[in-house]
Amino acid sequence: MKNIKCDCGHVNPEGTVLCESCGKPIEGNQHIDGNDNKRLLNMRYDGTARRSQTYNKSIVDKIWSFFSSVKVGVWLIVIALVASAVGTIFPQEQYIPIDAVSRDPAVYYQDAYGILGQIYYQLGFHNLFSSWWFLILIALIGVSLVICSLDRFVPLYKALKKQKPQRHHSFLSRQRLFSETEEVTEEEKQKVINSLKAQRYKINEENGHVLAEKGRFSRWGPYVNHIGLIIILLAALLRSTPLFYTNEYLWVREGEQKVIPGTKSEYFIENKGFILDLYDENDDRFKAALEKQGTMVPSNFQTNAIVYKQSEDVVTGAEAQLEKVTEDEIRMNHPLEFEGYKIYQSGYQLNEVNQMTFTIQEIENEDGEPLAEFTIDVTDPKAEYELDNGFKVEINEFFPDFYLDSTGPKTETQFPRNPTFIFKLYPPNSDESETSFVGDVISAAEALGINTEAVELNPMGEVLGQFATNLDATGENEYKISIQDMDFHRVSGLSIRKDHSLPFFGVGALIFMIGVVQGMYWQHRRVWIRPTEKGLMLAAHTNKNWFGIKKEIENSIENTNIKMVDDQQELDE
Amino acid sequence: MGNLISFSSTMLYTAFILYLIATFFFGFTIRDKHTSTSKGSKGVAAKIGISLTIAGFIAQLTYFITRWIASGHAPVSNLFEFMTFFGMTIVLAFIFIYFIYKLTVLGLFALPVALIIIAYASMFPTEVSPLVPSLQSHWLYIHVTTVSLGQGILAISFVTGVIYLIKHIDQSQLNWRNFSLEAVLYSLVLFIGFVVITTTFNTMDYSASFEYKNGSKTYTTEYNLPALAGPNEGILLTEGVMEPWFETPAWMHGADAGKKFNTLVWSFITGTIIYGLVLLILRKRIGAAIQPLLKNVKLDLLDEITYRAVAIGFPVFTLGGLIFAAIWAQEAWGRFWGWDPKEVWALITWFFYAAFLHLRLSRGWHGEKSAWLAVGGFAIIMFNLIAVNLILAGLHSYA
Amino acid sequence: MCMSLDERKSNKIKKKRNRFIFRTVILAVMLVAIIYALVSNMDKDNTIYRVGDQAPDFQLEQINHNNEIETIRLSDYEGKGVMLNFWGTWCPPCEAEMPYMQELYPKYKEKGIEIIAVDLNDTRLNVKQFIDKYELTFPVPFDNKGVVSDLYKIGPMPTTYFISPDGEIVEKVEGGLTLEKLEGYFQEILPE
Known part of the structure; x- marks a missing residue:
């Protein structure tokens, strides 16, 4: 490694393009910044190594x-x-x-x-x-x-840091903005300096050489914003550890109380009720748009929820005293917040069945009064139901989410989305039972061309009696069990997040913005004045907004003989 | 309520007309043979131009505020409202830059860009629409207005970039560079094509219904332009209208792909015809025809404005398009970033301008290279505004 | 400025060495960070309890009428090998492995292995009918609040943990088990 000594006596490290002290281009290094075939100097990093x-x-x-x-x-x-x-x-x-x-x-x-x-x-x-x-x-x-x-x-x-006011003449003449004036009085020069001072330039004078500088801090903008970005990337790294970030999803029915996943069974949530509001079709403001769209537009999804905390330290799953922590409405854009966690309204399901009511009738007398009626809590059906008039119904099989494949009836999920029963019906005073298959409302509805996914907006219960499936397996049944009524409950989909990495992202973003504004909205402007025999050389550099610096120079040389700087930019060639 | 909305629409229309007239006044300024100092008839024309622009801006602001009052939410919730607002921020950015640099030719190019965008916006449903729950947040207007302002400022860099290229690129014979420039101008004409053809058939009240299958479901769709491209495996329901010439390819799968593809085909045809007519009248490329008008414009000033607009617009865009967007997403969905197509394209825009700045600052990409990059950046912005909403599915696809 | 040539040279060498150390450290730190990011990205399952960990304790109501225990508490089985199975009546692979479990249960119960089959998100009726169908005799705790399934972060069903007599998770299996596999795992958790 060898150092390079400039004519001015300064020793520069290898790789220096412009002398650190006087700015004179260092021979043999001009290719580094591409100065060799240009009239203007590349001022990148001021030519340091x-x-x-x-x-x-x-x-x-x-x-x-x-x-x-x-x-x-x-x-x-x-x-x-x-x-x-x-x-x-x-x-x-x-x-x-x-x-x-x-x-x-x-x-x-x-x-x-x-x-x-x-x-x-x-x-x-x-x-x-x-x-x-x-x-x-x-x-x-x-x-x-x-x-x-x-x-x-x-x-x-x-x-x-080590900028000297005294610069080599070629440093000045190869700046983009440059002029040389043959004769200038000391008074005029002072006028320029004062005017620059008034425009908030910092003046540094040495043996008649002047450096006026402002906005140097904007040069640090890029570093500041890069620090911000690095912090953001580090935050992303932190976020990949469960300590800083958890993300869970939970379906909870109306009236149901469930453990909040990811909280180590410490917290429970109760769904007091799910609300879905629609825009009024007759609302003057939105009438036209709603008509054109042809569908209902929801205006609110909301879960009224209570969060509980286990008050004592018991083993998971054991009954424990629950203490209410908070009660709030969870809406879109309005999450529920408790002790470091946030719960968001993320989904809903309106077509889960809660209760089903059935009636029993004689097949030969279909229009007559029902002989008996019974209601099944679909989330917890009993094995058998003793009914009025001596009827007894046994549930032989229950499919919460019925579908049929080549091997027979199946349930697709555990959720009561298409509850279907195979009943054994014991008529009064009889040990003989007959088998009935009742349910599969979904495919019955689909067969009628009803969009079952839109069920929420048009409760299926209204059209039940007309099409609910009732299959008689043997063809010898005397009685028919049919669905009288279905009660849907609403299931709310909630996401639970804990994200301790957010402050880091916030700080990173803030620093980035500070840096980018600092670097972009301010400019580092420098004006050099180098005395010649009777006159002076005037040169200026800025990292952006040349228009602005020209205006300031114009202001400062007003009423003097000093020539306005020429823009030596090579774009017009 | 209805009165307020119709008043609001009138104000938007007024703004449109004012911008249009202002464009002519700015056009008048460059016909002047004198130097660029604002004196004489040219100075007067420029003053009238900028005054009309400001008047138009105030009219559009009135539209914005009254529509906000009438609908109860900031009118940035659907494609029409958002694109209109984008047109407004371009005008605002132009006014702002104009008062720094007093460059009249900027008006001649920036205002037509804003005009095209506003006209384009008006082709989409303009009814006041209700706000779905996910959009019900103050962040809607904080995020959208900031992002749009950033994009408006960045659009100015596109405008100066195009002017730079028109002036700078040699038009004496066809080459790759002036061909590409011409392609940029041609694509602007395509937007005009879209506006012309849509308006034509709208006034004729044209309508044809189709039924088609997508996945397991059957949909019906209403075409407002005669079907050149019908929906894939679609059945024409309306009688007495033109049968489609061909079917939309099956791999186009977005919602209502057939109708959108048909509109695209029409826009191309109409735009190309308009472009052809212009060529016929000018007897040379549009770029070549405009070039002589720009002889008083200084290239380095254009280059500086391009850079300045990016330097000012980039932080604003970052704030609105990434930071505010992330805060809102965190508030609404509990995740500040989800790789939704719109988010990704905002990131792509950000990457692009970051590369622009690095290339300029560290690798010395000035002048023509810079101008091409500014054009590319705007293409990405427009892609994000239009294509992502209409083609790529996602949370933001509100059209 | 008045350094001797030697001094200068040694200074330079020192500087160079420091720079080398500085760069090596920075690069190493970043490499570690990237590897960490990659690993935590790969590791998609967010299980908190892994093989080698102590199985967390829980307590649930037992609903198999063929078994007299009323409440199941995992820690009561210390000293025994435990097969902790998570299942549901609606899940076909769960149904497929149940007969194997029942087949091996009496034999291995004597050798000190307990089968605990936690039912998730079912109705009592379906569980009862299922138990009757396969004549299951091992305890079936009922987790209708999802407490234990959250504790063990159960994803796909069935999921089975094999827990050693001293309470350590020896094996975690996602998906159905065959008779041979089941016996193989039982050997691993057999008390001495």
């Missing part, structure tokens, strides 16, 4: 200088940009629509998008944003941020 570009020895140094290149950084950004765009071509797995043919990604993508969809799925693009390579890409951007910032902060700091 950037370490990464000077040593290239060990592996560590090689990796370091790779990531220290802005070119690499920009490439990483561009790759991330393209990858992100690819991730939006087809929906990501979590956005497969609920009404899709299948929510199984292996089926969905091919079914919906054909061969392209299948390729998309097989390349793993349906989970692109959580794929290892996307994560690495973002991480590499982080590495590039750290190394670029570290590498450039020091030289820039040095360059701005």
Whole structure:
């Protein structure tokens, strides 16, 4: 490593482009910033040596200088940009629509998008944003941020710290804004200085050489905003630990009390009632839009909830005293908050059956008065029901969410979404029973062309009597059991989040904004005055908004002989 | 209530007309052969132009406020309202930049961009629509207005970028650069095509219904343009109207894909015809025709405004499009980031302008390169505003 | 400024070494962070209790009428090997493995293994009918509040934990079990 001594006597480290002291271009290094074939000097980092570009020895140094290149950084950004765009071509797995043919990604993508969809799925693009390579890409951007910032902060700091007013004449003449005036009086020069001072420039004078400077702090903007971004990336790292972030989902029926998942059985929630409000079709304001849309538009989803805490330390599952912690309405945009957790209204299900009422009639006398009536609590049916008139009903089989496949009747889930019963009916004073199959309201409704997913807006109970299935297995039944009434209860879908990483994201975002505003909305402006024999040289540099600095120079040389600086920018060539 | 809404619509219409007239006055300023100092007839024209622009802006602001009062929520909740607002922020950003740089040619290009966007917006349903629960939050207008303001400022960099390119790129013979520039101008004409064809058939009250299957369900859709492209495996229900010429390909799967594809085809056809007519009248490329008008404009000033607009717009966009968006998403869904297509495209926009700034600051991409990047950035913004809503499904697809 | 040449040289070498250390440390820290991020991203299942952990204790009502215990508490079974099964009547693979469990139960109960089959989200009626159908005799705790399924973070069903006599989770199996596999796991948790 060799140092370079400038004509002014200053010793510069290797890789220096413009002398740290006087700014004279250092011979042999002008290619670094591309000054060699330009009239104007590149003022990047004021021409100081950037370490990464000077040593290239060990592996560590090689990796370091790779990531220290802005070119690499920009490439990483561009790759991330393209990858992100690819991730939006087809929906990501979590956005497969609920009404899709299948929510199984292996089926969905091919079914919906054909061969392209299948390729998309097989390349793993349906989970692109959580794929290892996307994560690495973002991480590499982080590495590039750290190394670029570290590498450039020091030289820039040095360059701005040791600025001398006295600069080489070629440093001035190769600035974008430059003028030379042959004859200038001391008075005029002082006038300019005073005027610059009045425009809030800091003046530094030495042997008649002047440096006027303002807005230097804006040069730190990029570093500040990069620190903000690094904090955001670190916050994302923190968030991947369960200590900082948990995310759970819970379905809770009206009237039901359930443990809040993720709280180690410490907290329970009770759904006091779920509310779904609709916009009034006759509302003057929205009438036209509602008519055009043709469907109901919800105006509110809400769960009235109570949160309890176990007051004593007992083993999980054991009965314990519950203490009310809070009671609130959970709405969209209005989560319930308690002790570090937030509960969000995330979904609802209105077509779960709560109670079913059945009647028994003689088949030969279908229109007559029912002989008996009974009600089943679908969430907890009993094995048998003793009825008036001596009838007895046994539940032989119960399918909460009935469907039929080649092997026979099945239940798809444990939720009472399509409750169906096989009853054994014992007529009065008889040991012989007859079997009835009752239920499957959903497929009966679908057969009639009713959209069962819209059930919530048009309660199915209203049309029940007309189409509920009743199958007589043997064809020899004397009695018929039919559904008299169905009572739906509403199930509220709640997500429970704990996210202690949020403050870190907040701080990161704030620092980023401060940095970006600092760097973008202020400019570092410098004006150099170099006395010549009788006159002076005037040069100026800013990192942006040349229009603004020109105006300020115009102001400061007003009423003097000093020539306005020329804009030597080469764009018009 | 109805009166207030119709008053509101009138104000929007007034704003549109005022912007249009202002454009002509700004056009008048460049016909002047003198230098760019604002004196003489040219100065007067510029003054009238900017006054009309401000008057138009106030009219549009009145539209915005009265519609807000009438509907009970900030009118940024559907595509029409949002795009209109975007047009307004472009005008605002233009006024702001104009008072810094006093560059009249900016008005001649920025106002038409705003006009096209507002006209485009008006082709979508304009009824006051109710707010679904997920949008019922103060963050709706905090987020949307900030994001839109950021995009409006960034749009100015597109405008100066285009002016730069028109002035700078050699038009003496066809080459890749002026071809690309012409493609940018052509795509602006396509928007006009969309507006013209939609307005034409709207005034004729054209309607044709189709029934089609998507997945396991059957839908009906109403076409307001004659069906060139019918829905995939669709059945025409209306009698006495044109049969579709061909079917929308099956792989287009978005909601109502057939209708949207048909509109796209019509816009292309109409836009291309308009473009062809313009070529026929000018007898040269649009870029080549405009170029001589720009001889008084300074390239480095354009370049500086491009950069300045990005420098000012980028932080505003970040604040509105990423930070406020994240805060709202956290409040509404409990997750501040969910890789929804709209979110992803906001991130892509952000990446793009970040790259723009790095290339400019560290790698010296000034002048033409910078101008092309500004055009690219605006293309991404427009893609996010239009295509993501209409094509890619997601939480934000409100059209 | 008045350093000797040697001094300067050694200074330079020192500087260079410091820079090397600095860069190595920064790169190493970032590498560790990236690896950590990758690993925690891969590890999608958010199970809190893994193989090797102590099985957390719980207490539930027992509803198998063929079994006289009224309340099940896991910690009462210390000293015994425990097969902790999570199931539901509506889940076909759960149904498929139940006969195997019943087949092995009497034999292994004598050897000191208990089967505890926690039922999730069912109706008592369906559980009873299911028990009758397969003549199950092992205890069936009823978790209608989802307390224990949250404690063990049960995802797909069936999920089975094999717990050693000293209460440690030896094996966690998601999905149905065959007779052979079941016996194999029983060998692992057999008390000495």
